[in-house]
Amino acid sequence: MTDNVIDIATVPTKDRTRRLLSAELERIAARLHSEAEMPMAGVVSGDFLDVAQDIENQELARLSASRLLERARRLRLALARMSDGEYGVCSECGAQIPPRRLLAVPDAMTCIACQSQRERVGSVGRDS
Numbered sequence: 001m002t003d004n005v006i007d008i009a010t011v012p013t014k015d016r017t018r019r020l021l022s023a024e025l026e027r028i029a030a031r032l033h034s035e036a037e038m039p040m041a042g043v044v045s046g047d048f049l050d051v052a053q054d055i056e057n058q059e060l061a062r063l064s065a066s067r068l069l070e071r072a073r074r075l076r077l078a079l080a081r082m083s084d085g086e087y088g089v090c091s092e093c094g095a096q097i098p099p100r101r102l103l104a105v106p107d108a109m110t111c112i113a114c115q116s117q118r119e120r121v122g123s124v125g126r127d128s
């Protein structure tokens with residue numbers, strides 16, 4: 001009866017990461033979607049919508065649309081790299097990205113050395 005329940009401890013890390021990335025991408029897409037519809041939603045007014053929009057605005061205040069888009073772009077890239085079997089491999093030097101870094105930054109595309117080098121060059125700003 002519980003055969004279908006997936007024991008989180010036995011799920012391969014990549015599978016778990018893929019789901020994590022997909023879930024976050026979906027959340028971001030939903031937020032961006034609701035923001036895009038805001039002008040239209042303004043036509044309809046009601047207590048429920050007001051409350052829903054207040055919650056939405058709080059979320060958006062923390063993460064601007066452009067940041068959400070950038071995050072979504074990175075998540076999609078990470079998922080694409082996963083499909084290509086390139087996930088977890090540094091896009092700069094081809095080295096294996098340490099699992100600890102992937103845990104902290106699931107959509108990381110470079111190892112720490114390359115990342116800090118890129119940040120020094122100033123081409124890419126990235127929180128990690």
Ligand SMILES: [Zn+2]
Pocket residue numbers: 090091092093094095110111112113114115
């Ligand atoms: Zn590297």
